[in-house]
Amino acid sequence: xxxxxxxxxxxxSKQFGDRILAWEFPYGMLSFTIQPEFxxxxxxxxxxxxxxxxxxxxxxxxxxxxxxxxxxxAVVYHLHNLVTNVRIRMKIYVPVTKPDVYTATGLxxxxxxxxxxxxxxxxxNFIGHPDLRRVLNVDEMDYFPLRKEFPLEDQTRIDKDDExxxx
Amino acid sequence: MPEQxxxxxxxxxxxxxxxxxxxxxxxxxxHGVFQNILEMDGERIVKAESTVGxxxxxxxxxxxxxxxxxxxxxxxxxxxxSAPLNNMGWHMTCEKLLGVKTPKRVDYLRVIIMExxxxxxxxxCNSIVGVDTGAYTGFLYVMQYRELVYEIYEEVCGxxxxxxxxxxGGFERNFSDTAFRKLEKFLEEFPGVWKEFENxxxxxxxxxxxxQGTGAISAERAxxxxxxxxxxxxxxxxxxxxxHAPYSSxxxxxFIIPVGTTGDNYDRFMVRNEEIWQSLSIIRQAYQKxxxxxxxxxxxxxxxxxxxxxxxxxxxxxxxxALIYHFKIVMGETEIPSGEVYHAVxxxxxxxxxxxxxxxxxxxxxxxxxRPCFIYYQAYSEIVKDTMLSDAIVTLSSLNLIAGEMDx
Numbered sequence: 001x002x003x004x005x006x007x008x009x010x011x012x013s014k015q016f017g018d019r020i021l022a023w024e025f026p027y028g029m030l031s032f033t034i035q036p037e038f039x040x041x042x043x044x045x046x047x048x049x050x051x052x053x054x055x056x057x058x059x060x061x062x063x064x065x066x067x068x069x070x071x072x073x074a075v076v077y078h079l080h081n082l083v084t085n086v087r088i089r090m091k092i093y094v095p096v097t098k099p100d101v102y103t104a105t106g107l108x109x110x111x112x113x114x115x116x117x118x119x120x121x122x123x124x125n126f127i128g129h130p131d132l133r134r135v136l137n138v139d140e141m142d143y144f145p146l147r148k149e150f151p152l153e154d155q156t157r158i159d160k161d162d163e164x165x166x167x
Numbered sequence: 168m169p170e171q172x173x174x175x176x177x178x179x180x181x182x183x184x185x186x187x188x189x190x191x192x193x194x195x196x197x198h199g200v201f202q203n204i205l206e207m208d209g210e211r212i213v214k215a216e217s218t219v220g221x222x223x224x225x226x227x228x229x230x231x232x233x234x235x236x237x238x239x240x241x242x243x244x245x246x247x248x249s250a251p252l253n254n255m256g257w258h259m260t261c262e263k264l265l266g267v268k269t270p271k272r273v274d275y276l277r278v279i280i281m282e283x284x285x286x287x288x289x290x291x292c293n294s295i296v297g298v299d300t301g302a303y304t305g306f307l308y309v310m311q312y313r314e315l316v317y318e319i320y321e322e323v324c325g326x327x328x329x330x331x332x333x334x335x336g337g338f339e340r341n342f343s344d345t346a347f348r349k350l351e352k353f354l355e356e357f358p359g360v361w362k363e364f365e366n367x368x369x370x371x372x373x374x375x376x377x378x379q380g381t382g383a384i385s386a387e388r389a390x391x392x393x394x395x396x397x398x399x400x401x402x403x404x405x406x407x408x409x410x411h412a413p414y415s416s417x418x419x420x421x422f423i424i425p426v427g428t429t430g431d432n433y434d435r436f437m438v439r440n441e442e443i444w445q446s447l448s449i450i451r452q453a454y455q456k457x458x459x460x461x462x463x464x465x466x467x468x469x470x471x472x473x474x475x476x477x478x479x480x481x482x483x484x485x486x487x488x489a490l491i492y493h494f495k496i497v498m499g500e501t502e503i504p505s506g507e508v509y510h511a512v513x514x515x516x517x518x519x520x521x522x523x524x525x526x527x528x529x530x531x532x533x534x535x536x537x538r539p540c541f542i543y544y545q546a547y548s549e550i551v552k553d554t555m556l557s558d559a560i561v562t563l564s565s566l567n568l569i570a571g572e573m574d575x
Contacts, residue, residue: 026506026507026508027263027264027506027507027508027509029509031507055390056390056393056406057393058393058511058518058520058537059509059520059522059535059537061522061535063524063532063533064533076522078509078520078522078537082390082404082406082411085411085412087509089509108391108392108393109388109391109392109545109546109549110391110392110393110394110542110543110545110546111393112545113541113542113544113545114393114542117541121227134220135219135220136219136220136223136574136575137220137223138220145225145228146227146228150228152228152229152231152232
């Protein structure tokens with residue numbers, strides 16, 4: 001890891017201490033996990049601090065780990081500092097029973113639909129989001145399809161006899 | 168009857184109420200399946216609300232069951248105007264996860280294909296901007312060169328639109344001589360045609376008045392909206408994944424990143440125009456580099472990655488390892504190492520990212536596509552607010568919104 005990454009770690013560790021739960025460096029991208037209630041504070045620091053300057057939000061998405069009790073849902077942020085050309089990944093884990101995280105729409109307008117998509121597929125409740133509705137699925141849907149409890153259809157099933165769809 | 172009260176009407180409006188207009192989901196001007204509900208004060212847009220998801224196909228869910236090589240067909244259907252770009256991006260993501268190093272020749276061949284795809288993508292977008300401003304000729308004229316690009320794809324992989332081109336580690340076969348002849352024909356004829364197309368538009372009074380100053384977005388707003396690609400560069404920010412995080416040996420090529428200043432429809436058109444010239448120059452450089460490989464080196468078209476790259480059929484019949492690998496790959500029995508990787512390529516519309524999490528199984532645990540189109544389309548309602556309806560149509564096409572990429 002270069003000195004640049006050390007600076008980032010230093011600044012974040014100084015501010016958040018042991019609220020940062022883990023540091024990783026998979027495939028050349030600095031990643032850290034922080035307590036979920038500090039996601040917005042961390043994003044704000046990453047955005048505002050002149051030595052960090054992560055002012056470009058690349059992506060927000062969710063992951064469902066059904067076997068991690070109390071931390072079933074992950075929200076993953078990818079940020080980019082376009083000036084120094086450094087990427088960083090921030091993760092938070094929330095329980096599936098209470099998937100509340102703060103919205104990043106105050107910092108990034110682009111977070112709007114990304115968070116709507118994450119809500120749509122994982123049911124993450126972004127507190128403070130101006131318009132948290134489904135974006136790709138139908139509004140009437142009452143479940144969150146990318147969670148692991150919804151398996152894909154068995155490819156070998158034979159009970160369907162549908163001439164129209166050629167099974 | 169009392170006059171209808173409508174809070175959305177701007178001050179000084181002569182209308183009694185706003186008109187609600189459905190632009191889409193199936194409207195010729197959307198060039199794809201998505202909807203805009205426009206609240207109109209006469210011809211002026213007061214409010215726009217975008218709805219997407221009409222062709223959502225649950226690719227991210229489907230990918231959780233498929234072995235890596237079967238996911239390539241899903242990426243085809245993202246931005247279908249430049250499918251090979253998505254294919255290559257996906258293969259490179261897999262290679263990054265698997266630690267496969269591709270030979271230089273493969274990199275250069277990929278660059279040729281990716282830049283051809285970029286040209287065909289920009290060509291469609293820019294000629295459609297022409298169509299939407301009332302000039303159909305250019306569109307039909309340059310279309311024959313997209314046809315030629317598709318013929319090159321056909322020579323390389325056998326299909327045209329949804330290409331499923333290449334494999335993890337390289338290409339399924341070496342480029343044929345016909346492919347190179349067609350590439351030469353393209354390099355020879357297309358510049359002249361594109362010059363003519365440019366002459367039709369860039370100094371055309373009608374076109375300039377339709378596009379300059381309309382659909383503009385400032386650099387700050389574009390960044391805040393996570394714009395990437397030509398739309399961000401038109402606003403004046405020189406972010407290009409090919410330069411910021413070179414993949415497939417882009418660092419070996421000499422090219423410039425064109426930027427605009429105002430981020431309006433004209434700038435977007437001009438940036439794409441110039442990118443076509445740059446792509447042509449990159450293809451020429453890459454073709455030269457490819458030609459420099461002689462002898463056995465000229466036969467290299469894939470990396471040595473037996474566990475992921477399908478062996479030669481002759482070997483399958485005669486060698487035991489080849490037979491095992493063949494079986495494991497085809498049946499999707501190859502276990503992929505666990506890890507998480509984000510890889511981005513400069514797609515036709517911007518940063519096309521693949522976020523892949525593997526838990527060591529045969530299929531990804533989670534795969535997320537960062538689709539540039541989906542991300543910048545949300546700015547549409549802000550861009551077209553207080554503009555005329557006809558400008559909103561041009562903005563729609565100059566943003567290059569591809570429904571397939573939006574919905575994934």
